[in-house]
Amino acid sequence: MTPPPRSMVAVDHRAVERLAGRRRELRQVTLVWAALFLNVLTFAGPTVLPIPAGWGQMVTQGALLGALGLALVVNARGLVQVNLFLVLLSMLAVVSLMVSLHSEFLLGSTYRACRYLLFLLVLWLLTPWFGRRDMLLLRCHLRVLWVLLGVVLAGAAVAPGVAFAFQGRLSGVLWPIWPTQVAHYAAVLLGAYALLWACRMVSNRQVVIAVVTAGTVLVLTHTRTALLALVVGACVAGASLFLGHVRVRRTSALGAVVVVVVATVFSPQLADWAMRGQTPEEASQLTGRTKVWTAALRAPRPRVEEMFGSGVSNQSFNGMPIDSNWVATYLDQGWFGLVVHACVLVVLLLVAATRERGPHRAVGVFLVVYCLTASFTETGLVSATPYLLDLTVAAALLAAGASGGVGGPRWRQEAAGWT
Structure with a gap:
């Protein structure tokens, strides 16, 4: 047999080196992303492991410094790309720090503001990976979500009584994760895999595993906000692919039929699941949230606090959780913060409107739509929370240039390397 030419051998070696470099890069950025995620996992709630609360909080807060160190290793030259999304967040963070210096709770408020600035610094160091055609940040995001769901399911298998102790809703007990957070991770994972499958970026086997696992977890958490946000986000994103992909049209038609049949046959069970044992009055008040919102908005405040807020807080009012991004923003950052929050979402949606159909835009x-829908009953849309990490992934995806169309050769090449 005639040996291959030397040029072909050299090309193969270069291809192997490039592949090894990409895998190494994926591992390094995943470690940074995992450290950021650990930082936003609040250590509060039941756990079956003998971890003192103080130690758990030290781990989560110390993870931010670890993320910064890892980011400096990955981006040793400190290169950054200008990104309007992060510019708006940085402007808001600086103003929040200035207001926090005059806050009634000086130490706590200033400490939170400084940690938020440090969090944004790590995100700035990751901007060289924004706009990647291989969706590197999304891959890192999904990997971390798989790990979190694995931890939750492992805890349910080890101590099911503790895992379902909170009103019969699934929560994390190896590491304390509240049901609303578990549902958030499951919904994002499920929606992302469904859209990637529609764009032929993942196989049938991968999407079945994701849908079964994440869907089961989502149902067991009994979280209405995550389910509603998943449906709204998937419908809007699917509409952006509707005219360009026959798989999306077929799936939409089949899904509509399934929804009608399930809603007709299992309507009593679905109503019981949605009510979670609450009375109609409790459900209409969103489990008491509206009472807290009304009290917070009616509280008298100086004019300057109405404009710029009272500093970064723990997003509570009189000891009660606010559970609304917009009400919490008004209290912490005033009308200025509300305007910046709205601008962040509008910028991302306008950028998406300029992109052609494809998995990046979808x-x-x-x-973005998921976070916007959930923001009405969840806090932390543009603070150091998992929601900010979701929006950062969205900004990284939308930073990609115009695509070559859904299902084209370029997408198939990317799908072949998806891990």
Whole structure:
């Protein structure tokens, strides 16, 4: 047999080196992303492991310094790309720090503001990976979500009584994760995989595993906000692919039929699941949230606090959780913060409107719409929370240039390397 030419051998070696470099890069950025995620996992709630609360909080807060160190290793030259999304967040963070210096709770408020600035610094160091055609940040995001769901399911298998102790809703007990957070991770994972499958980026086997696992977890958490946000986000993102992909049209038609049949046959069970044992009055008040919102908005405040807020807080009012991004923003950052929050979402949606159909735009739109829908009963849209990480992934995806169309050769090449 005639040996291959030397040029072909050299090309193969270069291809192997490039592949090894990409895998190494994926591992390094995943470690940074995992450290950021650990930082936003609040250590509060039941756990079956003998971890003192103080130690758990030290781990989560110390993870931010670990993320910064890892980011400096990955981006040793300190290169950054200008990104309007992060510019708006940085402007808001600086103003929040200035207001926190005059806050009634000086130490706590200033400490939170400084940690938020440090969090944004790590995100700035990751901007060289924004706009990647291989969706590197999304891959890192999904990997971390798989690990978190694995931890939750392992805890349910080890101590099911503790895992379902909170009103019969699934929560994390190896590491304390509240049901609403578990549902958030499951919904984002499920929606992202469904859209990637529609764009032929993942196989049938992968999407079945994701849908079964994440869907089961989502149902067991009994979280209405995550389910509603998933449906709205998936519908809007799917509409962006509707005219360009026959798989999306077929799936939409089949899904509509399934929804009608399930809603007709299992309507009593679905109503019981949605009510969670609450009375109609409790459900209409969103489990007491509206009472807290009304009290917070009616509280008298100086004019300057109405404009710029009272500093970064723990997003509570009189000891009660606010559970609304917009009400919490008004209290912490005033009308200025509300305007910046709205601008962040509008910028991401306008950027998405300029992108052609494809997985980058579809998943990016899903994440933005998901966060926007959930923001009415969840806090932390543009603070150091998992929601900010979702929006950062969306910004990274939408930073990609115009695509070559859904299902084209370029997408198939990317799908072949998806891990």
